[in-house]
Amino acid sequence: MMKERFSKLLLGEDMSGSGKGVCTAVAISNAITNLYATVFGQNLRLEPLPPEKMSMWRKEMDCLLSVCDYIVEFSPSFSQNLQDRIVEVMTSTPRSDIYMNLPALEKLDAMLLDILDSFRDTEFWYAEQGSLSSDRTKSGSFRKVVSRNEEKWWLPVACVPTRGISEKSRKLLQHKRDCANQIHKAAMAINNGILADMKVPDTYMEALPKCGRASVGDAIYRYMITTERFSANYLLDCLNISSEHEALEIADRVEASMYTWRRKACINHSKSWDKIKNQMADGDKNDKNYILASRAESMLFCLKQRYPGLSQTTLDASKIQDNKDVGQAILESYSRVLEGLAFNIVAWIEDVLYVDSTTRQQDK
């Protein structure tokens, strides 16, 4: 198994062996994404992961993550030699981003699997949508099926006893939801951090519109440029975003404008954006492009907070596709799939809690 996995990574998904495949970073990122889909893709309910999938996840992730053990940085350090003299030696330590984030991700991974594993002998259960009627018959009158996710027909439907689940179970469910929520936030924070660290591809910068206003649209631009006290949340409220799809489209446009304005600010001050951000005197911060870029940044931040399940923006996707750094590839993809799993667990628990509260209300 391991030989096959590693060999395919080495071939960069190009089975012809001619080396025209993707680079290692992209190959590993895809491998983690695909492994997640294989292991968790059909698990759409609160129940322990089947043992064979659990062992597959552990073994293959172990394999993929092991590459991180060999990513090191060298730094000078001092040590005492036999003659008690202090000598300077180069020591290798794990790369700091890996050292900081990988153990955290492994912990989050284990916690999520523990949560799933705890759903044994639960008071709720699932009925497949297709088999609803037969299930209803079998289970008799004391069980009610509340169908919530009519728009998500592929999800199994949670069922609870007529009087709802016990107080104790409900408390426990709420506790697990809060846990999963925290895990989701932690994974998302790591993922955002890694994505922010990743290099913006040259192709993205080259394809940017010349004018940030055109990209973001007149309405948004006018609010961004005229207001004295800018509130990203107020602006988002005004936009009446109706779907995640629309939110993603706006995020893409705001992000593109942000980079256009940043570039203009950098050209005007012949400094890099990081320098501008850190070194600028307050007076300089009245620069129009600087203000617009900062406002776009805060708008993007609020958008991502409002839509925690938002798909990757065009920039994020192109960063991942263009990335050559193996360490970042592993951290980004690992945190991304954990973020997805945590998000799903929260949603599944909320499904059960919703069905439970509806059932209890009907019972009154």
Place this chain on the structure above:
Amino acid sequence: MMKERFSKLLLGEDMSGSGKGVCTAVAISNAITNLYATVFGQNLRLEPLPPEKMSMWRKEMDCLLSVCDYIVEFSPSFSQNLQDRIVEVMTSTPRSDIYMNLPALEKLDAMLLDILDSFRDTEFWYAEQGSLSSDRTKSGSFRKVVSRNEEKWWLPVACVPTRGISEKSRKLLQHKRDCANQIHKAAMAINNGILADMKVPDTYMEALPKCGRASVGDAIYRYMITTERFSANYLLDCLNISSEHEALEIADRVEASMYTWRRKACINHSKSWDKIKNQMADGDKNDKNYILASRAESMLFCLKQRYPGLSQTTLDASKIQDNKDVGQAILESYSRVLEGLAFNIVAWIEDVLYVDSTTRQQDK
């Protein structure tokens, strides 16, 4: 072990993980070269490989070669389905160059190790150069040390009994030398074939001199252009090549001229070299550049035959460094190290035979 080996290959020898290392093809090629040096680098005598080195060679090569199992080509084939209809399906088969050469190389590998392994309880033995005098004392007057390789002081010196080795042993040694010689030729043929298949790097073509004559030198050029019946061997005899170093230099220059002339012939006929070679009418073959390129090719061929231990030419080295094809990388490096091992075994056996014949002559 395997995880470490594969991880380092994936990182392309760049431990920082930033993906700035070499591509997979070069990483595997280097890994095979380095493994050979580690396992055989200090084994400079006819004796079985120490067990730990033997197992290291087998395990790690097994690991590196396993990548070939996943290099396939797809081809349409026909099969009968359950309804007895003939359907066309795509089947994957090992890539033909791997299918042709890898089993052969593995066979040559096993044969070489068998030859080394057969040197147990031999009638000859080795004295370290440094410990020669003490060894001579210890062994008494019936042992003579004949030092042949004074120019290769690092090689252990073969020793035989005063009357030489037995007739039977000598015959066996000669037989093994002939075997190793055949293996050497076979490995060299595979290596040359793979190198010929490998793409000539653009950088090499760009760096070619404009004029083949300048590169090859006036003397050689004059002979190549004026003779009616060109004999590469006669030309080589005239050159009085005094060392392998000189031979390699000439090979480099002849090869560069060959590509310069080929390029000119291609431009004149607006065809690729392969097409020119295969499709040209006999009349066209009077083209000056075509003749010169062909003569340079035969000269290069003869040079390589005369100096079977010749190092890589500049072109070969740059092909290997520039290669992206994982399959070719494995076949080239594997055949190259086996060629080296076979060459050494032949030389070591000839050392013993030389010492033996000298000793017997002294004994008369």
